[in-house]
Amino acid sequence: MSTIDSILRETRVFEPTDEFKRKATISGMEAYNQLCDQANEHYAGFWGELARERITWKKMFTRVLDESTPPFFKWFDDGVLNVSYNCLDRHLAQLANKIAIIFEADDGQVTRVTYAELYRRVCQFANGLKSLDVKKGDRVVVYMPMSIEAVIAMQACARIGAIHSVVFGGFSAKSLQERIIDAGASVVITANEGMRGGKAVPLKAVTDEAIGLGGCDGLRKVVVYQRTNHGCAQWNDERDIWWHKLTEGQPETCEPEWVNAEDPLFILYTSGSTGKPKGIQHSSAGYLLGTINTMYWSFDYKPNDIFWCTADVGWITGHSYVTYGPLAVGATQVIFEGVPTYPDAGRFWQMIETHKVTTFYTAPTAIRSLIKLGADLPNQYDLSSLRLLGTVGEPINPEAWMWYYEVVGKRRCPIIDTWWQTETGSHMITPMPGAVPTKPGSCTLPVPGIAVDIVDESGAPIEPGKGGFLVIKRPWPSMVRTIWGDPERFKKTYFPEEFNGQLYLAGDSAHRDENGYFWIMGRIDDVLNVSGHRLGTMEIESALVANPLVAEAAVVGKPHEVKGEAVVAFVVLKKSPESRDEAQQIAKNLREWVSHEIGALARPEEIRFGDNLPKTRSGKIMRRLLRSLAKGEQITQDVSTLENPGILQQLQEAVN
Numbered sequence: 001m002s003t004i005d006s007i008l009r010e011t012r013v014f015e016p017t018d019e020f021k022r023k024a025t026i027s028g029m030e031a032y033n034q035l036c037d038q039a040n041e042h043y044a045g046f047w048g049e050l051a052r053e054r055i056t057w058k059k060m061f062t063r064v065l066d067e068s069t070p071p072f073f074k075w076f077d078d079g080v081l082n083v084s085y086n087c088l089d090r091h092l093a094q095l096a097n098k099i100a101i102i103f104e105a106d107d108g109q110v111t112r113v114t115y116a117e118l119y120r121r122v123c124q125f126a127n128g129l130k131s132l133d134v135k136k137g138d139r140v141v142v143y144m145p146m147s148i149e150a151v152i153a154m155q156a157c158a159r160i161g162a163i164h165s166v167v168f169g170g171f172s173a174k175s176l177q178e179r180i181i182d183a184g185a186s187v188v189i190t191a192n193e194g195m196r197g198g199k200a201v202p203l204k205a206v207t208d209e210a211i212g213l214g215g216c217d218g219l220r221k222v223v224v225y226q227r228t229n230h231g232c233a234q235w236n237d238e239r240d241i242w243w244h245k246l247t248e249g250q251p252e253t254c255e256p257e258w259v260n261a262e263d264p265l266f267i268l269y270t271s272g273s274t275g276k277p278k279g280i281q282h283s284s285a286g287y288l289l290g291t292i293n294t295m296y297w298s299f300d301y302k303p304n305d306i307f308w309c310t311a312d313v314g315w316i317t318g319h320s321y322v323t324y325g326p327l328a329v330g331a332t333q334v335i336f337e338g339v340p341t342y343p344d345a346g347r348f349w350q351m352i353e354t355h356k357v358t359t360f361y362t363a364p365t366a367i368r369s370l371i372k373l374g375a376d377l378p379n380q381y382d383l384s385s386l387r388l389l390g391t392v393g394e395p396i397n398p399e400a401w402m403w404y405y406e407v408v409g410k411r412r413c414p415i416i417d418t419w420w421q422t423e424t425g426s427h428m429i430t431p432m433p434g435a436v437p438t439k440p441g442s443c444t445l446p447v448p449g450i451a452v453d454i455v456d457e458s459g460a461p462i463e464p465g466k467g468g469f470l471v472i473k474r475p476w477p478s479m480v481r482t483i484w485g486d487p488e489r490f491k492k493t494y495f496p497e498e499f500n501g502q503l504y505l506a507g508d509s510a511h512r513d514e515n516g517y518f519w520i521m522g523r524i525d526d527v528l529n530v531s532g533h534r535l536g537t538m539e540i541e542s543a544l545v546a547n548p549l550v551a552e553a554a555v556v557g558k559p560h561e562v563k564g565e566a567v568v569a570f571v572v573l574k575k576s577p578e579s580r581d582e583a584q585q586i587a588k589n590l591r592e593w594v595s596h597e598i599g600a601l602a603r604p605e606e607i608r609f610g611d612n613l614p615k616t617r618s619g620k621i622m623r624r625l626l627r628s629l630a631k632g633e634q635i636t637q638d639v640s641t642l643e644n645p646g647i648l649q650q651l652q653e654a655v656n
């Protein structure tokens, strides 16, 4: 890849308010720069000190970083600890009666658990797992709805040293089966049903189907949490056991299994654009440290906060900022079972008001859909408890950012646009909210200690304004350790030969502006070459979303005789066109709009309108499907993981 031309020009800058800055953990740019310098100069010392301070060790480590077999780095590796101990036991002296979780069910019912109760329930369930002969190093698949029990299941695994692999509750039987097999799981923890948007999701039935597909040879037990008062369609007396039966009469304490810092905490599968899903393997101590640091730094965590990360525990965001980070710092957090649009598009705002949420963390896709359904809705709620907003998952378009900033945060709350990945374990680039001024659409500057850079195909750094490969130059504690069962693929994918195996390749393209701010342009393959100019699809999408008629847009390329590639835009309008004529007129206007906003080069050759875009269950737009549609190819890819498969037909036909 040569350099990419950056065409988006965003000049708005927002400083943190004095009030926010005064109380912040990292207060002001000087403090931020100092931390970065410290890390730079004494890398091991910097991380070592944090690890000593923020983790409670059974046995203190003597080595910080072992770089002897790159890229298989080890952190704190002769230290001994337990992650669940760090999330629960160590809080009991001070915080036993503090609320750990405020759970709001799909139907609005609220359940609260204190740290003491959560500790007891995790211990009981851990003892239950032990009674099923689950041991240190065994793999346990968790296929659960958002619930207190999902967190308990994960924490209980951590407590006994079992490796969990959470599979998102929206995944199909086939996806579940593949993951059970690849992980070699001996136990699956699921629920009879989940509830989302008033509808039941038959998790146990899908689990039965997955096992029925065959190949899950190591699987011995299925533990079933009874979420609804329905039973299960099938029951296998030998294999299946109810959660409440398993925990009945179990002791309320359970000595943690003390593990080594490098012992795996979990595997989480992530799908790449090619090949089978990769089992991203994380460590115990390094991972924990990454989540704790970013709770204090990026989220500026304070003991009185009510923290709410809307991500499902099926994604890395739910691991780091629901199950581990908030509990490790002793926070009170909200966990939500349902969907943002049920019973109506005010649900998030209602919940922020009810639970007095201070820190709210969600995805751009949710923000855009809520703008579409009610741009003024947040004004009907009291959102004055909020002090910090965050986004994750995709680049956020400047227009959506501004709405989040003004309408939700009332220009008072810093927005942290957090760039990171399943593989990175915790935030990598995001503004430290009491220090770094924000710019809509930029994830701004690295987290202290994280050595991010942008390079060309030879690995050489690139000048500001030009796009290239986003890389991380030094190992960091919460990084992926390997791909489960496939160390070669780990090396090839993340530490490619082209860069002498020295740089971690994130797979994203990005550029930096004159202030050193990072702008993510999308995945490496989301780059177009129009008449010799390499354009990031993100920038064209942002221009489209800036048009008042547009709710959401995704841009891909299709081969073009003259230009090399032509721009094809898939657009969701706020209000659907009523006739073909109207659609064509809007398409014409949008083409001109893009020409005007960015330049004629970026003008879409083709615009297709749909009610929605094809998205993964985590809300990421599936551009590879859109590329096939744009080229007029038959869709042959597996679409079972799509949130809304029906949309493909519509987008196939809607050419303007």
Ligand code: 6R9
Pocket (backbone or CB within 6 Å): 270, 315, 316, 317, 391, 392, 393, 394, 395, 396, 417, 418, 419, 420, 421, 422, 423, 443, 506, 507, 508, 520, 522, 523, 618
């Ligand atoms: C945490 C998470 C990782 C990919 C990543 C990038 C995209 C995530 C982003 C972002 C721009 C942000 N991504 N956060 N792009 N700005 N703030 O989402 O992990 O599911 O592994 O996805 O998501 O493309 O490479 P994961």
